[in-house]
Amino acid sequence: MIYYILDNTAFSSGLNINITAEDSEIEFITTPEIIEEAKKNRNSSQIISVAFLQERIYVQSPTLSSIEFIKEQAKLSGDIGALSDPDISILSLAYDIINFSPNASVILLSDDYSIQNTASFIGITFQPLHQMGIKERIVWEIYCPNCFRRFPPNKLKSICPVCGGKLKRRRKRKGKRKRK
Ligand SMILES: [Zn+2]
Numbered sequence: 001m002i003y004y005i006l007d008n009t010a011f012s013s014g015l016n017i018n019i020t021a022e023d024s025e026i027e028f029i030t031t032p033e034i035i036e037e038a039k040k041n042r043n044s045s046q047i048i049s050v051a052f053l054q055e056r057i058y059v060q061s062p063t064l065s066s067i068e069f070i071k072e073q074a075k076l077s078g079d080i081g082a083l084s085d086p087d088i089s090i091l092s093l094a095y096d097i098i099n100f101s102p103n104a105s106v107i108l109l110s111d112d113y114s115i116q117n118t119a120s121f122i123g124i125t126f127q128p129l130h131q132m133g134i135k136e137r138i139v140w141e142i143y144c145p146n147c148f149r150r151f152p153p154n155k156l157k158s159i160c161p162v163c164g165g166k167l168k169r170r171r172k173r174k175g176k177r178k179r180k
Helices: 008-012 032-038 042-053 064-077 085-100 113-122
Strands: 002-006 026-030 057-059 105-109 140-143 168-171
Touching (some): 002 085, 008 032, 026 032, 026 085, 042 057, 064 085, 064 113, 085 105
Parallel strands (some): 002 105, 026 057
């Protein structure tokens, strides 16, 4: 049995649970806190709706003792300040399932660096999403290489109205993560 523990980034990366879950030996599990957080994003919300409809995902709360353990460990690893309550919940659930099912493979799917770091500190196996065969979404932005102003996508290769530079394209940097 393989348990994939899904954090918020699994949904926002567009994880295709239906394709990935063809193998009946695979189960996808997440926490109510992650569902709550992921539903705020429209794409994630759609993935969750479909997964529920097809009964492809299980939602389970971690035990309080695991939550306490994970918080202690995250203090030691220095990640505690960067972990949200949903982050703590998913690490705790992974830890629970490892303890409940010692013979199963338990893999935490996450692109979140603080979750990955805490997981490796504790010894929880994790996998970044791109290793699940998911193409990373690239978001481009149009900018002027001279004055660094940004423009809408349809302005590519036109001329900067401010300084006359030829507009170029670059990968949009991800915004700062919302953390408490
Ligand atoms: Zn310019």
